[in-house]
Amino acid sequence: MSWLTQTLSSSIGKKLIVALTGLFLCTFLIVHAVGNLQLFKSDEGLAFNMYTVFMTTNPLIKTISYGLYAFILIHAFYGFYLAYVNRKARGTTNYARINNQSSWSSRNMAVLGTVLLVFIIVHMSEFWYEYKFGHLPYKSYTIDLAQGTVVNTENMPADFVLNSKMEEKLNDDNTTKTIIVKDLYVEAQEAFSNPLLVLFYVLGMVAVSLHLIHGFRSAMQTLGANHPKYNPLFDFVGVWLFAILIPVAFAAMPIYFFVQHLMQ
Amino acid sequence: MSAGNMSLTLKVWRQKNGKSEGNFETYSLDGISPDMSFLEMFDVLNEKLVSENKEPIAFDHDCREGICGTCSMYINGRPHGPLKGVTTCQLHMRSFQDGDTIVVEPWRAAAFPVVKDLVVDRTSFDRIISAGGFVSINTGNARDANSLPIPKESADEAFMSAACIGCGACVAACKNSSAMLFTSAKVSQLSLLPQGQAERKIRAEKMVAQMDSEGFGACTNTGACSAECPKEISLDNIARLNREYLGSKITSSLV
Structure with a gap:
C-alpha cells in the first residue's frame, strides 16, 4: 500500500473522507437553499424555472452536480462502513445499562444518515427524475x-x-x-398539495438539522480545526446556519405551497 | 472502616474467563458505611463471599488514590460511576442512596477482552504506547536548569494531557469503543514539548496504526470519553492528534 491509500484507510483517514465530503454537501445545501428561495418570488415561477434551466445546462454546474452525486454516495458508503466497524469494536456483549453522556444526534448519525438517504432518493425521483426523464408541461x-x-x-x-x-x-x-x-414550478405546486409529502419533507429537514448540528462541528474537529479563536465561529455556523436557518428555509418551501393550495 | 447502615443490592457481572459466557449475579449487602469507597464496599462483599465459601469477585485495583489507572468498573451505565472527574477507588458510597440497586459491569470493548468477572485485559493500551509513546534520550549528566526553555503555557498543556492515567474509561464510555482520547493524550503530552520533537511525526503515525490494528473503533466526536474521563482529558487532544497524524502522513519521509 502506498502512503496515501494507507492514510485514507486508517480510522482517521476514513473520517477525513467523511468530513470533507460532508463539508462539501454542506456548501451544496447553502447554494441549493439560496437558489430555491426563488420559489417564493411571485412571478408564477419564471425566475425559478429559468434558474432550473441554468442549473441543468451550465457545463460547470453540471460537472459539479455529478461530483455531488458521487460525494453523496462516498459520504454514505464511508459513513455506513465506519458505523459497521465501530459496532464491531464494541465487542459481542452489550452493556446492560448505559447512561451515555453525549448528545442523541452525535450517537445516531448513521440513523439520521439513513433517513436522509431515503429523503434524497424520494426527493430526486420527485423532481430530478421528473425534470430529466418525465413529461413536464x-x-x-x-x-x-x-x-x-x-x-x-x-x-x-x-x-x-x-x-x-x-x-x-x-x-x-x-x-x-x-x-x-x-415548468418545474408547477410540479412543485402539485407535489406539495399532498399533505403527506409536505410532512415527509418537514421531517426530512428535522433530520438534516439533527445531522448537521453534530456533523458540521464534528467535521471541523476531524480536520483538526479546534482553536479557542475560531471555535465560537464553528459553533455559530454549525447551529445557526446549518441546524436552523437552512432546514427552516427548506421546510418553508413545501409549507408555502401547501398553504397556497389550501387558500385556493 | 466504620460500620454503617446502608443496604444495597448489587448486580455484578460474573464471568469465569475470557472463553466462558458471563451473567449477572445479584447480591444483597448490609452494614455499608457511606464513608467507604466503592472498592472497599467490594472488599466487604468479597469477604462475605469467601466466608460463604463462594468465589470472590475479581476486580482490578492498585493505588486506591485515583492516580494509577488500574481500577475500572462500569457502574450504573457509566465508567467509574456517577461522579465527574473521579476514579472508582475515589468514589464513595455517600454518592448512593440506602436501598439502591447498583449494576456493575466490566469495560466492554473488543480490544479489552474480559479476563475474569470485572477484570479486562488492557494491554492493547500498552502496545499503543510501545508503538511510539516515548522519547529516545541519550542519558548522561543532568542538564543545566533552563537550558531548554519551555513556555509555561506549553508545560501546562502538556501536563493536562499527561494527566491521563490510561484507565480506559474513554473506551468504555465510547459507543465505538474508540481509543482516540487515550492515544491523543499520549501523543499530545510529547508533541507539545521540545523533548518530543525528534520522533514527533513517526510517533503519531505508529500509535494510530497500532490503535487501529488493536480493533478500537473510529472517533465520532460524541464527547462521551471526555465527559467520563476521571482526569477530564480535553477533546482538544483529539483535534491535535488529527492534525499530528494527517500532517505527518502528508509530510513525513516514511513512504
Missing part, C-alpha cells in the same frame, strides 16, 4: 421589456414539446418577449 411567459415584468402567462398544451428546455424570442411588437420553459 411547458409554460410561456410574456415579458414587458421596458418594465421587466411578466404581463401574460400561458400553460402550453400537455403534448407540447420543445427540443430544448427553454426558448426565448422577441415578439413582433418589439416591446415584449416570450419565454417558453419547462
Whole structure:
C-alpha cells in the first residue's frame, strides 16, 4: 500500500473522507437553499424555472452536480462502513445499562444518515427524475421589456414539446418577449398539495438539522480545526446556519405551497 | 472502616474467563458505611463471599488514590460511576442512596477482552504506547536548569494531557469503543514539548496504526470519553492528534 491509500484507510483517514465530503454537501445545501428561495418570488415561477434551466445546462454546474452525486454516495458508503466497524469494536456483549453522556444526534448519525438517504432518493425521483426523464408541461411567459415584468402567462398544451428546455424570442411588437420553459414550478405546486409529502419533507429537514448540528462541528474537529479563536465561529455556523436557518428555509418551501393550495 | 447502615443490592457481572459466557449475579449487602469507597464496599462483599465459601469477585485495583489507572468498573451505565472527574477507588458510597440497586459491569470493548468477572485485559493500551509513546534520550549528566526553555503555557498543556492515567474509561464510555482520547493524550503530552520533537511525526503515525490494528473503533466526536474521563482529558487532544497524524502522513519521509 502506498502512503496515501494507507492514510485514507486508517480510522482517521476514513473520517477525513467523511468530513470533507460532508463539508462539501454542506456548501451544496447553502447554494441549493439560496437558489430555491426563488420559489417564493411571485412571478408564477419564471425566475425559478429559468434558474432550473441554468442549473441543468451550465457545463460547470453540471460537472459539479455529478461530483455531488458521487460525494453523496462516498459520504454514505464511508459513513455506513465506519458505523459497521465501530459496532464491531464494541465487542459481542452489550452493556446492560448505559447512561451515555453525549448528545442523541452525535450517537445516531448513521440513523439520521439513513433517513436522509431515503429523503434524497424520494426527493430526486420527485423532481430530478421528473425534470430529466418525465413529461413536464411547458409554460410561456410574456415579458414587458421596458418594465421587466411578466404581463401574460400561458400553460402550453400537455403534448407540447420543445427540443430544448427553454426558448426565448422577441415578439413582433418589439416591446415584449416570450419565454417558453419547462415548468418545474408547477410540479412543485402539485407535489406539495399532498399533505403527506409536505410532512415527509418537514421531517426530512428535522433530520438534516439533527445531522448537521453534530456533523458540521464534528467535521471541523476531524480536520483538526479546534482553536479557542475560531471555535465560537464553528459553533455559530454549525447551529445557526446549518441546524436552523437552512432546514427552516427548506421546510418553508413545501409549507408555502401547501398553504397556497389550501387558500385556493 | 466504620460500620454503617446502608443496604444495597448489587448486580455484578460474573464471568469465569475470557472463553466462558458471563451473567449477572445479584447480591444483597448490609452494614455499608457511606464513608467507604466503592472498592472497599467490594472488599466487604468479597469477604462475605469467601466466608460463604463462594468465589470472590475479581476486580482490578492498585493505588486506591485515583492516580494509577488500574481500577475500572462500569457502574450504573457509566465508567467509574456517577461522579465527574473521579476514579472508582475515589468514589464513595455517600454518592448512593440506602436501598439502591447498583449494576456493575466490566469495560466492554473488543480490544479489552474480559479476563475474569470485572477484570479486562488492557494491554492493547500498552502496545499503543510501545508503538511510539516515548522519547529516545541519550542519558548522561543532568542538564543545566533552563537550558531548554519551555513556555509555561506549553508545560501546562502538556501536563493536562499527561494527566491521563490510561484507565480506559474513554473506551468504555465510547459507543465505538474508540481509543482516540487515550492515544491523543499520549501523543499530545510529547508533541507539545521540545523533548518530543525528534520522533514527533513517526510517533503519531505508529500509535494510530497500532490503535487501529488493536480493533478500537473510529472517533465520532460524541464527547462521551471526555465527559467520563476521571482526569477530564480535553477533546482538544483529539483535534491535535488529527492534525499530528494527517500532517505527518502528508509530510513525513516514511513512504
